Amino acid sequence: MFGRPRAWARRHPVLIDSVTISPVVLFCLATVPNFSDAQWLGGSRVGMPAGVFLTLALLAPLMLRRKYPREVFAAVALMSFGQWLGGLSELPANIAVLVAMYGVAARCTAAWAVAAGLVAELGLALAQTRYGRFDPNAFASMSVFVIAIWITGIYANTRRRYVEGLVERAERAERERDQQAQIAAAAERTRIARELHDVVAHNVSVMVVQADGAGYAIDSDPEQARRAVQAISATGRTALAEMRRLVGVLRQEGDHRQEYAPQPGVAQLGDLIKQVGDSGLPIDFTVSGVPQALPEGEQLVIYRIVQEALTNTLKHGGPGARAMVDMTYGRGEVLLRISDDGRGAAAIAPDGGHGLVGMRERAAMYGGSIDAGPKVGGGFQVLARIPTGVTV
Template sequence: MFGKVRAWSRRHEKLAGAFRVAPLAVLCLIIAVPYSSLGPPGSDAFLSLGGYLALSATLLVPLTWRDRPLVAFAVISLISFGQWLADFAPMPANLAVLIALWTVAYRCSIRWALAAGLVAELGTFLALVQWNTVTPGMFFSGSIFVVTVWLTGLYANTRRRYLEGLEERAERAERERDQQARMAAAAERARIARELHDVVAHNVSVMVVQADGAGFAMDSDPEQARLAVRNISKTGRAALAEMRRLVGVLRENESGATDYTPQPGLGQLEELVNGSAVPALLRIGGVPGELPEGQQLTVYRIVQEALTNALKHGGPGVRAIVEIDYGSELVVRVTDDGRGAAAPASADGHGLIGMRERVGMYGGAMSAGPRQGGGFEVLATLPVVRAA
């Protein structure tokens, strides 16, 4: 119940401020007529009914400034002090000082709450002076109300901060849960990628065996050859359907849409290097040949990850050189002149692991580490697999 009221007051701050002032305003109206003729003992000062209502409204209106508690308390205190200087008797609307004190203790720091409490204590003393009743007992009695209101506001402030801390921890836990879900989804995509490889390898192997069998049986047993061809067609269609399903899952982005954009390859390396945030130079040696799309994507990702690492850990002004050498083996070397061994270690980086997995998938080797004399080097060697 309290939580619902608190949530409603957050959504309707101005209306909640009006409800907070309403009981005191009603009290002022009830005793307006009899009070307007009263004044402090021994004083001839009094307020007319209109002056009483105007002063009461002036004291109560600042209580609606919920988002400016210090300003509201200062205004109410100054008005009350002016009332004391004019020798007008305290009125029910002066209780607004205590309400404003509670708001300061509830919403502000302990320093401002202490200052507001001292001001309220001073107001209590001045009121007793005005009524010629300054005694230790009377001052102690009046201080009890001030201290009680002040401590209640501090307690509410502590409870509010505690609840806000709980909400913050709940939000953090929710973010961590979403992050864990994304990590689990990434692991599942990796598993599906391995499954895709297994599906392709299995079905293609079956198709090759059946195609060889159909070739041998074509002359001696045409019916058996036709059966093998039909099996090849059936296996190929099943493999194609499975590939489409798995690739659709792998390429599904965060919004749930499916991306059919072609994967980058060696033809996009120059664009990658020139568009990198790290100033980089591309050098190509040897005669480029036709490589499978998967191997081209591996080279592209190695260069991309190496440039990203240079940007993250190389420091200001880092430069990089990307070298691609075509020969009996495909050599990819990315070097930079950054901090090298002096770069801070990254606890959440998985780029090098991913590069090693990509290179290992094609039977290659990769090394990465600081260079002598400074900088960092990523070196990958891949056997050349010509595209069919």
């Protein structure tokens, strides 16, 4: 129910922060006349124009507090320090220091959170020493308020990371479940394909033998030739029945469109790149050389190799990974180079995994080769060479 609004809010953090901070800005601007001409704790009068300017300068950076939490806190803290150096009275807008401190605690590492909390405490101490006699009781009371905000930010950070971890584990479990189902289905289809091959090979062999016998006996023994032709007819019908039965098992139930959809090829690589890119993996796709007319089988091999390599990068590359797909038409071969700069090289065993095995089998059908492994400097690379003009 709330999935789409939350996703929209994550895509527009500046707009959301601007809307949430606008009531604070209006309140602080409305109270500037009450504070600009007053001397609070012995500070100098700020003045109405300077008070409005200082209020906006302190609160405006908060619109970017989620996108740049450390930079926003530094800017607000430095402006407040400059206000302290100038001996100006405090304004309601100085609460921006605490809001920015919360942003650092809620979105940065523990070290940055501790640093922001110490800076806020230092600013509190400086405010008391600059504008009047230092009162330990007052300092302790206000520190409780500051520490409460800091702890709330730490809690929000911990909960956010926990939720992100749960979401990531759930997505990984779902992907692994789907992959296991696909692996099991692929294994079953491989078994059925072998059975189909045996059925066709056996029956065709019988038909060839019967046809040879009919050819020899057609003049000397027409009756024997007639029986041989009848045996050929019966064997052919049996072979067709077995093929229909086995091929029917391979069909996807409930998805009749897939039965008639053409197999993807080189022309569909752009759509594949876009589809994977929409899943969160930036991809640079380049094609070089003179394009050649390739058989549909070779085009399907190229498409599946690129698809499997990008799937591995999406699974194991980690956040911030980027993939590169280079397709080069050479003399007598097509060279595919699919690489990434992610951290998933250790998660993909060069000699294991169904994906790499499947890629090698597909390439071997056309006399090609696959070289897959970690890159120097990080990342993973799949290098495929597919000879062109090969008949299988």
